[in-house]
Amino acid sequence: xxxxxxxxxxxxxxxxxxxxxxxxxxxxxxxxxxxxxxxxxxxxxxxxxxxxxxxxxxxxxxxxxxxxxxxxxxxxxxxxxxxxxxxxxxxxxxxxxxxxxxxxxxxxxxxxxxxxxxxxxxxxxxxxxxxxxxxxxxxxxxxxxxxxxxxxxxxxxxxxxxxxxxxxxxxxxxxxxxxxxxxxxxxxxxxxxxxxxxxxxxxxxxxxxxxxxxxxxxxxxxxxxxxxxxxxxxxxxxxxxxxxxxxx
Amino acid sequence: xxxxxxxxxxxxxxxxxxxxxxxxxxxxxxxxxxxxxxxxxxxxxxxxxxxxxxxxxxxxxxxxxxxxxxxxxxxxxxxxxxxxxxxxxxxxxxxxxxxxxxxxxxxxxxxxxxxxxxxxxxxxxxxxxxxxxxxxxxxxxxxxxxxxxxxxxxxxxxxxxxxxxxxxxxxxxxxxxxxxxxxxxxxxxxxxxxxxxxxxxxxxxxxxxxxxxxxxxxxxxxxxxxxxxxxxxxxxxxxxxxxxxxxxxxxxxxxxxx
Ligand SMILES: Nc1ncnc2c1ncn2[C@@H]1O[C@H](COP(=O)(O)OP(=O)(O)OP(=O)(O)O)[C@@H](O)[C@H]1O
Ligand SMILES: [Mg+2]
Numbered sequence: 001x002x003x004x005x006x007x008x009x010x011x012x013x014x015x016x017x018x019x020x021x022x023x024x025x026x027x028x029x030x031x032x033x034x035x036x037x038x039x040x041x042x043x044x045x046x047x048x049x050x051x052x053x054x055x056x057x058x059x060x061x062x063x064x065x066x067x068x069x070x071x072x073x074x075x076x077x078x079x080x081x082x083x084x085x086x087x088x089x090x091x092x093x094x095x096x097x098x099x100x101x102x103x104x105x106x107x108x109x110x111x112x113x114x115x116x117x118x119x120x121x122x123x124x125x126x127x128x129x130x131x132x133x134x135x136x137x138x139x140x141x142x143x144x145x146x147x148x149x150x151x152x153x154x155x156x157x158x159x160x161x162x163x164x165x166x167x168x169x170x171x172x173x174x175x176x177x178x179x180x181x182x183x184x185x186x187x188x189x190x191x192x193x194x195x196x197x198x199x200x201x202x203x204x205x206x207x208x209x210x211x212x213x214x215x216x217x218x219x220x221x222x223x224x225x226x227x228x229x230x231x232x233x234x235x236x237x238x239x240x241x242x243x244x245x246x247x248x
Numbered sequence: 249x250x251x252x253x254x255x256x257x258x259x260x261x262x263x264x265x266x267x268x269x270x271x272x273x274x275x276x277x278x279x280x281x282x283x284x285x286x287x288x289x290x291x292x293x294x295x296x297x298x299x300x301x302x303x304x305x306x307x308x309x310x311x312x313x314x315x316x317x318x319x320x321x322x323x324x325x326x327x328x329x330x331x332x333x334x335x336x337x338x339x340x341x342x343x344x345x346x347x348x349x350x351x352x353x354x355x356x357x358x359x360x361x362x363x364x365x366x367x368x369x370x371x372x373x374x375x376x377x378x379x380x381x382x383x384x385x386x387x388x389x390x391x392x393x394x395x396x397x398x399x400x401x402x403x404x405x406x407x408x409x410x411x412x413x414x415x416x417x418x419x420x421x422x423x424x425x426x427x428x429x430x431x432x433x434x435x436x437x438x439x440x441x442x443x444x445x446x447x448x449x450x451x452x453x454x455x456x457x458x459x460x461x462x463x464x465x466x467x468x469x470x471x472x473x474x475x476x477x478x479x480x481x482x483x484x485x486x487x488x489x490x491x492x493x494x495x496x497x498x499x500x501x502x503x504x505x506x
Contacts, residue, residue: 045375048379050375050378050379074381074382074383075381077379077380077381078381081379082379084372084376085372086371086372088372088373088375088376089373089376090368090373090376090377091367091368091371091373101380102380154380
C-alpha cells in the first residue's frame, strides 16, 4: 500500500502540492482526477521517487521513497511500471525494443520468445505489425499505447498510468479501460491512474481522489463521487465552465 | 548590480565545475561495474569516432600544410629553412593536432551528446529509464566516456600522420623543398615523447568532451530552447576547458624526456 502524508512541493514561487494526504490500497485501482496543471503528474513523480518533496512523505509498503539513497531507489523502482503522460518512448529504439526493454529475465530468453512477448503485449493495446517501426513513425495515440504495452510487459506490482486514454478515440479509450481493468483484476496488482475522462474514472476505479488547490479534497468510490455534494467536485465531474472553480 | 551578478556567475562556475568533476568520477567508476554495455559503446565508437575521421582528416591535412608554408617562410628569413620539417613535426604532434582535434570533437561530439541527452531529458525518456531501474549515468554517460577515451587518442594519432603528410605535400609541391630533407629533418628531431605527450593530452580532451556534453545534456530544462541552450553551453565550455587546460598540460608534462 502507498501512504502519502502531508506532501508539499513548490517550484520557485509556484506552490503545487500543499499537503496531499492519500492512501492507495494494495490490489485496488485508485484514480486521481483534477484540473489541468493541478499537480497530478507532479504527485506521480513523487510516488515513484523521481521528485523529492519539500515536506511530507510517500511510504510504499512502509518504505519512505524520499529517504532512500539512489542505489536503494533502483531496487524499489523495479516494482513500478509507469506510463508517462507523453509516452516517453526511447526514440533511438524500435517499438519492439521499447516494449521488451524492461522485461525481467530478458537475457535468458530466446529471440522468438521475446518477439512473441512483444507481439502479445502490443496486441493487448490493439496494435500489431509495428514492432519494427521507430517511435517517430507513430501517431500520438499509438505512442501512448506502446508506452502502456511497455509498462505492462515489465509485469510490475504497481502500475501507474498518467492519462492513459488522452488522445485516443472513444473506442480505443475503452479498449484501454478494459485493459486496465483486466490487468488490475490480479489481486497482486495495484493501479494508480490519472485521468480527465470521467467515464473512464467511473468505469475502472475502486477509489477516486480529487486533487484541487494542492490537496486531495475528496475521496470515494465511483458512486460516492457521483453523489457528492461538494460544489467544486460537482463542477469538475460535470465539466461545467461556471461554478466555484475560478477559470480566469 | 554588477557585483551581484559577478558573484552569481562565479558561484555558478564553481558549482558547474564541481558537478562536472563529480559526473566524470561517477561515469568513470561505472566502467568497472558489470555489465558494461558493449553494444552502446561500439555504436558510439562508430558514430562519434570513426565518423569524425573525415573532418579530422581535413583539419589535419590543412593544418600541416599551412604550418609548413608559414614556418618555411619565417625560417627562410633566418636562412634556416632546412629546419622546417623539425619545427612542423614537433608542433603538430605536441600541440596543434591534439588541441585542434579536441576542439573538433567539442564542436561535433559534445554538441551531439548534449542535444541527444537533453532531448531525452525534456521528453522524459531519462525519467523512463529510471523507472526501469537503469542508472542514467551508467547507461548514457559511461558508454560515451569510454568511446571517447578510446577514440580521442586514436584520432589524434591519425591526425598526426595526416598532418605530417600534408606538411610534406606542401614542402615538396609548394615551396619545393627536397622531399627527403623535410622528412629526415622531421624524424631527426621528433621524439616518441612528442607524440606520446600529445596523445596523453588528447585522452583528457576526449574525457572533457564526453563529460561536458553529457553534463549539460542531463541538466537540460524546458523544451527545444533548453536543448539549444544546453548544446551551445556544452560546446563553449568544452572548448574553453581544452584551450585553458592545454596550457597547464604543456607546463606540467616535461618538454622532452631526453
Ligand atoms: N519540473 C518542473 N519545474 C517547474 N515547474 C513544474 C515542473 N513540473 C511541473 N511544474 C508545475 O507544476 C504544476 C503542475 O504540473 P503537473 O504537470 O503536475 O500538472 P497536471 O495536473 O499533471 O496537469 P495536466 O492535466 O495538464 O497534465 C504546473 O503549474 C507546472 O507548471
Ligand atoms: Mg499531467
